[in-house]
Every structure is written in structure tokens, then in C-alpha cells.
Amino acid sequence: VPEILEVEQARTLLDIAALDRVVVAVHAPDAWFLKRGLTPHGVELALLGRRFTTARRRGKLLLLDTDGAGPVLGLHLGMSGRVLVDGAAAGDPLVYASNRDVVAWRRFGVDFAGGGSLHLRDPRRLGSVELDPDEDRLGIDAFELSARQLDGIVSTSRAPVKAVLLNQRRIAGLGNLLADEALWRGGVDPARCAQSLSADARRALHRAIRTTLRVLGRRGGSHTGSLMPERRPGGVCPRDGARLLRRTVGGRTTYSCPVHQR
DNA sequence: GATGACCTGTGA
């Protein structure tokens, strides 16, 4: 899933359906899922009797504030996690991940007074739950990224520009699909050394990131990109019909057009 | 900054 668009869908669901309800039970059957020393008992103590007051998001990290000076609950969806409230998830089914409902995949959850629940379902167990997460380990949220900020980030790194876009300490929220889509829309070669981008290329990339988030957000998620159907052996560029390049860049499988991405 | 590790499901 879960890139910034899916996490924002989850945040909206939490905002609409999970706030101001009293937690009467906490389920943390998978201790491995709890991070930074958190234990099943610890998270139960921290949440029992409290209500969530705000649903926030920074990059791909979900943040639930609690009442009465309680802790912030941090949820991360990893590669296959989904948030469900009262048994329903937000948004489209995930691509590249199972969408079946297997009870064993409920890695964490709470029950609310009067019935209903909040659950995190994650087949691959790469998600996580923590209390009072360090929100500043994450960089500027991709939705907030200004052209000037992108300039500063891109012009100070010699890594491939895609690796820079994926680095959550720099920009928080972009994942593999969104990065490829934005670079494709902006006409920028993912493997290009970030520092070497011209001011024009940086501007084009910034516009492309904004467009990608807006358009794919409206369509329903990271999997709705124009490049997505061609993300396969033999895929061609939807813009100019060239055979797409498939490489590993920044450690991730990368598709790009050798003709218009320079 | 690139690499491998983490974990598990799916489809070829």
C-alpha cells in the first residue's frame, strides 16, 4: 500500500470514525509488531479508558493523539497494512498485497465502548505500533513540499534523484510507485545524480510531484498512476511509446522512459 | 549511499 495517499485515506477514516470513542480493550497479540520497547501490557495501560482526539499524519506515519495527557499512538502500515474501523477499510483494495480478512493478520487493535473497533491488518508484519514516536525523524510532508524546499533538498545530494525522493528524512510520504510516476511526469531520469538537475528540471519535478499527488489522489491511490499498467516486462511509455527501462535505483525496482526522462 | 535483512503472501 501504503504510500502517502493510502495513509491519508486511512487518516480520514480515523478522523471520521475513530475519534471521541472510549477504548475499553486493547489487543496486541503480536509483540514483534510493537516497537521501541513497547509491550502488550504497556500499550494496554496507556490506552485503556482513553479516547483518540485527533488523527494526524506525517508522511506515511499515522498519529493518534489521546485525551487526558495520554500518549500519541503511532501506526505504520509497512508494505501491506490497512486500517479498519468497525470492520471497514478506507479506499481501494491494495495492489501487491492480500486483501482477504484473516483474523491472524490483525496485528493490533482496540475495542470501543458500546461496540466497534479499530484494527490494523497486516499480512506481512512489516508495519508497526509505537507510543510517542519521534515525528521529527521524518522530513517535510510531501503534500507541503514547496518548490524552494525541493530545490534545497535536491541540490545538496549526489544520490540518484529517486533515492532522494524516497528518503523519508528528506521528504516524507513518497514511495516507489509515486516516485516513479512523478519522475515520469516530470521527465526526469530516476538515476540522475540529484545535484546535476537544472533549475528547470527541479521546477518540472516539483510540479510533477504536486500533479501526481493531486491526480492520483483523486483517482483513488498510488496504484492509479499512468505508468502503473506498464509496470511489467515489455511495458511501454504511455507518452511516447518507447520501451520502458526496468532497473534498480535507490534499491527499488524502477521503471522509466529512456526517451523523455533525461 | 548501496546492500542485505526483516516477514509473509501471491502468482508464474
Place this chain on the structure above:
DNA sequence: TCACAGGTCATC
């Protein structure tokens, strides 16, 4: 059985 998957972290 194998390759691969929209993420992140420690390590060289």
C-alpha cells in the same frame, strides 16, 4: 520452487 512485492532499518 522461485521471483517479486507500494517500507524501513542496520551495516559495510
